[in-house]
Amino acid sequence: MNSMAGNRVKLYAAPMEGVTGYIYRNIIDDCFGGADRYFTPFISTNTNKTFTEQERRDIDSGNNRPRDVIPQILSNNSCDCIKVIRALHDEYGYDEVNLNLGCPSPTVVTKHKGAGFLAFPDKLDSFLNDVFVAAGKDGVRVSVKTRTGVESHDEFIKILDIYNQYPLSELIVHPRVQKDLYKNSPDYDIFEYAYTNSKAPVCYNGDICSVDDYQRITSRFNGLNAVMCGRGMITNPAIFATINGGDKLSSRALRTFHNAVFKEYCAVMGERNALFKMKELWYYMIRNFDGADRYYKSIRKAQRRCDYEAAVNELFANCAI
Ligand SMILES: Cc1cc2nc3c(=O)[nH]c(=O)nc-3n(C[C@H](O)[C@H](O)[C@H](O)COP(=O)(O)O)c2cc1C
Incomplete structure (x- = not known):
């Protein structure tokens, strides 16, 4: 034992x-x-x-x-x-x-x-x-x-x-x-x-x-x-x-985390690969949000950094965790 x-x-x-x-x-x-x-x-x-x-x-x-x-x-x-x-x-x-x-x-x-x-x-x-x-x-x-x-x-x-x-x-x-x-x-x-x-x-x-x-x-x-x-x-x-007794996940903390990961992915692997990797994360992270289907669709559809960032902004602006 x-x-x-x-x-x-x-x-x-x-x-x-x-x-x-x-x-x-x-x-x-x-x-x-x-x-x-x-x-x-x-x-x-x-x-x-x-x-x-x-x-x-x-x-x-x-x-x-x-x-x-x-x-x-x-x-x-x-x-x-x-x-x-x-x-x-x-x-x-x-x-x-x-x-x-x-x-x-x-x-x-x-x-x-x-x-x-x-x-x-x-x-x-x-x-x-x-x-x-x-x-x-x-x-x-x-x-x-x-x-x-x-x-x-x-x-x-x-x-x-x-x-x-x-x-x-x-x-x-x-x-x-x-x-x-x-x-x-x-x-x-x-x-x-x-x-x-x-x-x-x-x-x-x-x-x-x-x-x-x-x-x-x-x-x-x-x-x-x-x-x-x-x-x-x-x-x-x-x-x-x-x-460990710390705070629950907040929208603001997830946003800060997301932005840091995306920024570094872009710097290290370029925008195309970074978008691909971020979409893999969103497959899981989207579960934190209620009523997020249409925003998730826009995130998955985005092929350019500006479209992706706009979709993520919309999600955080409109859906609570
Ligand atoms: C996308 C993905 C990649 C994974 N890669 C590995 C890996 O490289 N090595 C490993 O031992 N397990 C890997 N796993 C299994 C996880 O480490 C873990 O054992 C499994 O997801 C069950 O734990 P969870 O329910 O907490 O996710 C992977 C799982 C997923 C979903």
């Missing part, structure tokens, strides 16, 4: 590919704060891997203002994975990494990576064995972020037996199976199994979208090490601060 009772439950900002790059992480931390730890979107390994320019920028400590940023690796090949862990440690100074065993996307799963790797327990075991031996020698801690199976939660009994053989710094559990993608509900019974039987400290992840959701989970599992939040954070970037 993972017994952390009495300790404060830590709050983690989930890795979200295409969304939570360093610009987003820096600005949410500046504007709202409240997260103890941020995870980078996954870095996929391959033979002869060199970091892409985007990956370099994302992991470079000079670009990252939050104190605690953990790079995430997506791999099913221990040699490739160990090389990336070494590079993250030796070249970028990281002493902890996270392994992605949860990505449900078909393009990842068909390569037997992410949640797709869970279908091959023997290979997973041997991969983890190699990785933990090498990381241990280098003094790098390794945590795992996992789904609870591919087809059925029953698979998790064996998967957890495997995880328990290694000194995971933490086990982050999103209690959906790969086949769920983001449908259905997180399964609290299989999470309870993980919580009760994991040798590593456990973090809960899945559908935490409000303070009530957070309280429901932490009162049922009162020895949790951490709670991780993804889509709930993109929808409401003040969620961590509010959980």
Whole structure:
């Protein structure tokens, strides 16, 4: 049993590919704060891997203002994975990494990576064995972020037996199976199994979208090490601060946050890409507003910066949070 009772439950900002790059992480931390730890979107390994320019920028400590940023690796090949862990440690100074065993996307799963790797327990075991031996020698801690199976939660009994053989710094559990993608509900019974039987400290992840959701989970599992939040954070970037007793999200705070993110995206990636990225954020953030359908349509339609800014102005002028 993972017994952390009495300790404060830590709050983690989930890795979200295409969304939570360093610009987003820096600005949410500046504007709202409240997260103890941020995870980078996954870095996929391959033979002869060199970091892409985007990956370099994302992991470079000079670009990252939050104190605690953990790079995430997506791999099913221990040699490739160990090389990336070494590079993250030796070249970028990281002493902890996270392994992605949860990505449900078909393009990842068909390569037997992410949640797709869970279908091959023997290979997973041997991969983890190699990785933990090498990381241990280098003094790098390794945590795992996992789904609870591919087809059925029953698979998790064996998967957890495997995880328990290694000194995971933490086990982050999103209690959906790969086949769920983001449908259905997180399964609290299989999470309870993980919580009760994991040798590593456990973090809960899945559908935490409000303070009530957070309280429901932490009162049922009162020895949790951490709670991780993804889509709930993109929808409401003040969620961590509010959980910590701070102000609820206000229209003004969301506006300030939005403007800062958009400005920096434009500066770094140009207006076209910035608009694309902002529309991804609005897919979630629009849920804060009542009666916003027509403004959301204008935001999605906007192809030029001036049209986009006009649509956003209209939204904030006409819809309350
Ligand atoms: C757009 C998107 C991108 C994601 N990218 C990653 C990723 O790079 N690594 C990862 O481990 N999980 C990724 N996830 C999964 C989230 O980290 C998280 O586990 C999942 O959304 C469930 O948590 P939530 O209900 O709080 O969002 C992604 C999810 C979404 C929706």
